[in-house]
Amino acid sequence: MKLLLVGNHTCGNRGDGAILRGLVQAIEHNTPGANIDIISRYPVSSSYLLGRDVKDDVLYRYHFKSKGGLIGKIRKALIHRTLPRVLAAKVKGQGILKYLPIPAEFQEHISKIAEYDAIIQVGGSFFVDLYGINQFEHALCALLAKKPIYMIGHSVGPFEQEVFNDIARMVFSQVEMLVLREAISYDLMKKGNIPVEKVIEGVDTAWLVDSNSPIDESNYSIRHWRETISQRPTVAITMRELAPFDKRLGVTQEQYEVAFADLINQLISNGYQVLGLSTCTGIDSYHKDDRMVAQQVANKVNNPEYFHVVMDEFNDVELGQVLSYCQLTIGTRLHSAIISMNFGTPAVAINYEHKSAGIMQQLKLPELSANVESLIDGSLAKNVISMLQNIDVLKGNVSAAIENEREKGIEITKELIKRIGG
Template sequence: MVHNVAIASMTGARNRGCEALVRSIIDGIHTVIGRDAAKISLHSADAKYDRKIFGDDVAATYDAHPLSWPSPLRLKALQGPQIRMARLAEKTLLPSEKPGAISRRSLTALSDADIIVATGGDVFTGDYGPSNFRSHCHILHLGKPVFFMAQTMGPFAPAEEAYLRKHAGAIAMCTVRESDSLEYLQKIAPEIPVHQAADVAFLLPSIDADAARRILEVEHHFPIEGKKLVGVSVSAGIVGYRGAEGKVDYIGETAKFVNELNANGYAAILIPHVQNIAIEANDLFACTEVLRQLEHPERNLVLSLPLSASEFKGIVALCDVLVGARTHATIAALSQGVPAVAIGYSRKSFAIFRDYYGEDISKDLAIDVVDMTADKIGAAFAIAQDMPRTTDRAAEMKQRALTSFERLKTILEAA
């Protein structure tokens, strides 16, 4: 029997964290359920780009920007005729559809799925506002079981908590990636079946060390022999997410920290883990701004070529420490046992670090961007650089991440 699995809530693989999530979900389904036992469709806000990234690993990729979904009542009214039209169009010529919209083909594929797997990591939180949360929740109105996979959930305003409880019957399973979300959901919506797993990106494969060195030394002309490397994931949007504009000189403080690294014999690899079309959401511009403020920019490198999430992960493995303002850049480090420092804007970073390192150590390694200074990053880095690699803990988290796919398999086999 072939199971029809739809992956939804994908904003696009230009965000390498989103790529890491979807790549890991695809690989997990193939590994645990079987490549020939699952037909996977991907519903993305950046479908044309993602078709190139995931290729034949998915049966189809559809345009489905969450913010373009109609209201639940409108969706219910349109669902029947939209689906009939889309099925007819599959047999003829499908007219071009507006980019960035929920396409008729996407609606058809979601409605035909055996289960909808919601990815996104933190899209089902209150971090980006109630309208963003509800737009992603439209998958709960299609009459299909939904699996929230390895999510950070909440906290929500009371109205969103009530909304989630109202539609809990559509949620076949929710696995969360940290204990804060587990405790929160058990408190506000005990009717939702929830279990703690780990972020599925712990399972993301990495390129090997020789391939990573080639990217640095040959493709970027940056010899690393004898150098002590520190990965620095720079975020273009972190200050805006936390409402800290004008309060924190994020770029300036990051540059001061890198200057201190250079003074102590380290070279920084500046990592643009998100490269969206919009400049304000493109880390390559933020990395460049940091580089321009350095006293010795030639001692450091911006990874300026288009690299995959697995290639970034391989480069992180060459570093002594990773200082990350992007969650999945830090997970690239944690999943390989590389000591990491997190600069965060929401509880997801702090909760993931607490579950990985424990309460005492995580408090010293996770920094709220509102309170971020070069000195605070330096103090956290001093602790991280003296830590051994945590390969055993990384292996434990990978096993925990696999449990999401085991639960998915159980649901599909029981259907």
Template sequence: MRAVISGYYGKGNGGDEALLMSLLQMLPSEIEPIVLSANPRKTHEQYGVKTCPNRSAFPILDTLKNSDIFIWGGGSLMQDVTSLASPIYYAGLMALAQQKGLKTIAWAQGIGPLNNPFTRWLTHQVLLGCTAVSVRDYKSAELLSKWHINPLIAPDPVWALTAKSVSGLADLPAPKVAVNLRSHPLLTSERLKILTQALIDFQKATNTCLLLVPFQSSQDLQIARYIAGKLPGNYKIIQLENPRELKGVFKGVEMTIGMRLHSLIMAASEECKCFALSYDPKVNHLMEEIEIPGWNLDKLPSDPNIISTAWLEYFVNGEPLLKERIQSLTDRAFMHQDILKKLIIN
């Protein structure tokens, strides 16, 4: 059986690449994956799978014609906050696959926000046509229940991704605190200055080595470099393309201050204390689910001292997730594998 896998792949986004690797890790061996990618050669080299350019109509049509299954491969593909083009593209591929008679799977999705009536209708229609649907949070499930769709609900698959140790990381001075910030309209230049000053004050108070971890170079690296240029103490900018190594960064790290959803999931799963800076409802959902502190960026305190004091208090007195809770989340994340296994039975 051949499965076409569609997602935000080949763009150098660590979280989406981790979702792809998690999917490939869970995919039954009887199913051969063909990944639609913005960088087919790189995706092939990195994962050893067949690939197809994700914006080339004729190769995509030919790939669908010779396949049995179509999978949305995890993440927030169906949301219209970033643009209308994205949900229309992913829904269009799903609808095309359904028209051609493929089994279609919406796998490990975070549905929404969907503010536009058209994208809500479009998402509703293609999900109704799916063979199976799984979501990664209860808010997505609540939306789908209003559409009389009952998805499998399980934690994000990246909880179950096997981490790989990163060479040289243990040689950096302890204690270590990881930081992930990404470009976003809510992270204004003024808020970045406030956060940078808070990091300076926090580092002076704790003598920590700050690991600046870009998850997508095009959006995160410039910010990491800006912060690095201001820090008074030890730091290292860590850029990694292997999702397992990216997750492995958080082994032995005391605390993570993160914007990106998967920076927080990876950190929490490696027994690291997490403090969130939310720019998106999906981050708030995670904060509620695993009870981690943080601020919405639009409500960030304007006084760096308030921020650094909160970080310091949590650094000293906060607790990571219990091992039993992490194991439970990891075990339940493997529930997303169940709908993949059913493909070879049915």
């Protein structure tokens, strides 16, 4: 069985890394002889962080080819905007756009994927209207190649832009499986009149990461943070730039950072130290680096000696190991919460988009999701202090909920392999 896994943005986003690692581990456990190829927009850092070969995403790379001069830049912008529409028209076999040529790189990719038994689009919050229609390029190429495509562990929507919705309707109706990791996405699909016939209730594949995956026990950085955490009860946090969600939330970056500093101050005054961890860093020129947000917040903390910003480049498993030493995680990045819980530490996820609330609802632990407003008005801090006072009970509840998610994920993986023909 030969499989191509597409859709990984970068393992430099350790959430993407955990999603990919969990799916690969589950497939290989179920089908040891499977031949899996993986592509990513950032293949060098993804190979390093995942610990296995990852190939370049040629479709993504195409959009960054130098076109030369003003005319070239205009042409590049037009191609970027119209290419998914052209691919969609060719899949439908309708409209004047179907007669337009597609770039040689895309044609070569379509020819090459003929050698695979199936294409699997790895999960995450990938098909979001604010991210644009180019997110559908791999799926459209798979449909043009007449290869079965399976989408595993996704959050989708909102659907508030009509061109995005039109392509979503076509793609989601023609995939073999669209496995959603939470129910709010299903509701958004229904609201946007997106076909749901191929939808299967599923899980986030990051739950399938083996928490006993080997790490280098001699790693100086891990030993350093383990020693630091041992000196005082520790709460881990993750932050991010809110854009492009700030407008939808009605919250500025400054308000968010000030509120986080206030939360940290309250934790410190209650006897805790705070560890600022990051799932997204600037490795391999990735454009998101949450460590810089943490550094900004550090300047606003009253007792900075008790707020430590971790600058190390951990992979998702190493990050989980560090989180496992903490009492609690407060994660703006959803996968910092998932990784934390998967490694035994309860976590609160801050909802800057619907996926976080949906994941916690599915775990039947809605109290572990908090909206951004609760961070701003200070009510989150009170809830967190209360949780820390009852942390052992919370740990038991989280452990039971995660085991259910893992079992469901294993069954879905078996169904996936069965449908592919393994």
